[in-house]
Amino acid sequence: MSGTDGKARAEPAERSRHAQRARQDRGAETRARLMVAALDVFGRLGFEAASTREIARQADANLAAIVYHFGGKEGLHRAVAEHVTAEIQQRLGPAAARVSEAFAAGALDKPAARRLLQGMAEAHLDTMLGLREAEAWARFIVREQMEPSPVLETLIGFMTPMHAILRRLVGVLMDRDPDSDEVGFLVFTLLGQAMVFRVAQPIVLRLTGRDAITVGDRALIASLIAGNIDRITGVPLEGRP
Numbered sequence: 199m200s201g202t203d204g205k206a207r208a209e210p211a212e213r214s215r216h217a218q219r220a221r222q223d224r225g226a227e228t229r230a231r232l233m234v235a236a237l238d239v240f241g242r243l244g245f246e247a248a249s250t251r252e253i254a255r256q257a258d259a260n261l262a263a264i265v266y267h268f269g270g271k272e273g274l275h276r277a278v279a280e281h282v283t284a285e286i287q288q289r290l291g292p293a294a295a296r297v298s299e300a301f302a303a304g305a306l307d308k309p310a311a312r313r314l315l316q317g318m319a320e321a322h323l324d325t326m327l328g329l330r331e332a333e334a335w336a337r338f339i340v341r342e343q344m345e346p347s348p349v350l351e352t353l354i355g356f357m358t359p360m361h362a363i364l365r366r367l368v369g370v371l372m373d374r375d376p377d378s379d380e381v382g383f384l385v386f387t388l389l390g391q392a393m394v395f396r397v398a399q400p401i402v403l404r405l406t407g408r409d410a411i412t413v414g415d416r417a418l419i420a421s422l423i424a425g426n427i428d429r430i431t432g433v434p435l436e437g438r439p
Contacts, residue, residue, distance in 0.1 A: 229267045231257035236278050241337035244345040245275050272348075279342075279349035282335045283356035286325060290360065293321040297363045311370040312433045318364060319423055322389065326396040327416050336396045361385055371431040384430070391423045 235256035239248045250271050254261045268274040297314045300306055306314070326332050342350050362376075364385045369376030372384075395402055395411065403409065411419075428434045 225267070228257070228259050228263050232259055232264060232267060232274065233278060233281060236274050237282070237334050237338055240275060240278055241334055241341050244341050245271075245347045245349075246345070248275075250274075275347065276349050276352065278338065279352040282338055283352060285331065286335065287356060289325045289329075290318070290321050293317045294360060294363050297367060301366060306367075306370050308371055308433045309436055311367050312427075312431065312435050315364070315367045315371065315427065315431075316424060316435050318367070319388065319392070319427065320420055323392040323395075323416065323420055323423065326392050327411055327419070332396060333399075336393070340397055364388070368431065371433045388427060388430070391426060392419075395419060 232253065235253045236248075239253050239256065243249075248271070250261060250264050253274070254264060257263075264270065264274055268277055293314075296317060300310065300314060326336065339353060342353060361382075365376040365381050368374070368381050368384055368388075369378075372381070374381050399411065403411070408415070424435055
């Protein structure tokens, strides 16, 4: 067999590999567009009212692509919930890991617990207000609270360990049982300080005469939240004026 014959046979195989790779790339792009469109449509309309036809139209894809990539509407909804929780986990995870490592190393004193709680609060605020994508994430999460579906369990599965970590920190700071209702509700109170600026942002902007929440505004909000945590827990953050 001549070298020319071998080269001739290799060229179609090479073209086939390139074509397959191109199809895979286009498939990944279509999947990503469907995820973005579904996040928006599910967040605005909820699972029941959301139309796969509208999701496909908004993603510039055909209906069959939803079945191909996700198995159907339910699979797409679940994939969106997993995407949202993974994105938030990626941003809150480092602060949560520091808390877990600190508890694993031994008993925490109150100043250390207060610093770790501040780290969690700031990570939460930065995630909710510092990222454009967070608006769509928050809308999806709030819609799921209003009209629960099976994917609520995905959100709860993400929140459970986060809530447990915050309970332990607050328990140390206030000398309370971390499993008590008082501490559990208090954790939601602390989280709500940041969430209100995300889910009620149109009202916040209107009543404060703003077009957007700026970096300076975020710094002020962070300072106010820190002061509130100081007062609630009775343990001031070291270094605060």
